[in-house]
Amino acid sequence: MKVLKSYSQGIKRSTAEGKMVWLLWLVNILFASVIYFTFSSFLTRTLSDRAAAQNFLKTFDMNTFFELTTHHGREVNTIVSLGIFLLISYIFASVFLNGGILFTLIHPTKTNAKKRLAPLFFQGAGKFFGRFFRLLIYSLILWFVVIIAVSLLHMILSSFTEGNPNEALLFYLILVRVAVALFLVFMVKMILDYARIKIVIEDSRKIFYSLFQAMGFVFRKWWSTLAIYYLYLLTAAAIAVFFWLVQEVIETHSLLPILISFLIGQIFILSRGWIKVGLQSAQMAFYKKTPPGRLEDKEE
Secondary structure (H helix, E strand, O other), X not given: OHHHHHHHHHHHHHHHOHHHHHHHHHHHHHHHHHHHHXXXXXXXXXXXXXXXXXXXXXXXXXXXXXXXXXXXXXXXXXXXXXXXXXXXXXXXXXHHXXXXXXXXXXXXXXXXXXXXXXXXXXXXXXXXXXXXXXXXXXHHHHHHHHHHHHHHHHHHHHHHHOOOOOHHHHHHXXXXXXXXXXXXXXXXXXXXXXXXXXXXXXOOOOHHHHHHHHHHHHHHOHHHHXXXXXXXXXXXXXXXXXXHHHHHOOOOOOHHHHHHHHHHHHHHHHHHHHHHHHHHHHHHHHHHHOOOOOOOOOOO
């Protein structure tokens, strides 16, 4: 019951925090627009056909990509370098935004009409940026463990397929590798979520200790924390599939369908911010009910 209650509380809170969701949309669209319009302009210029460029961006034809890298390698390298720079910048921006999201979520009375969201949000973002950046550095330990675990799994499963012509077995073992890798990645992300929540709620400066306690909390409340995370993951997947199906039926060969497709894309980006705020709110609600210091509290 705690899981479903926390899930529904997260949905309600993210819906109520419309301004914050729009703020996250703005950040995402700024980063995405730079690389999109740069790459789109390059494709339109090199392919000499806007429709072909739009089709490539939608379907990503590998043959066309290899042809572009062969004849326009320098420009492609420049765009790739820009993409890497934006990715690194986005990581720093995400660290900054996480502080604003969580700080706003623990001050519900300050988000009414008498108080403006921006000062509160950016106050929290600035206050916790340094701490969350240190947490990001410490999390490299967990990511290293994940890489080692996935590598060991690959070595073990490879021994079953070496010299084995059974394609069905190979396919299922690949699925096992992907499933385990994704599970470990999501688990680390979940641990970091609770570490950030603990740091903000307790205004803690003990970053490594908070990470350690978050690990204990996740493992002690294994099924509940997993259930909340995967409920939101399934919600996000369902929304993504819905928008993909809608985009597939739209023919982008005239101005109006292109505008409609663009609008749908923006709504999808908004939904991602809505899911992010909802997940953080649900995890925070669950954490407050079962803080990690309460060692006698057992898993329901």
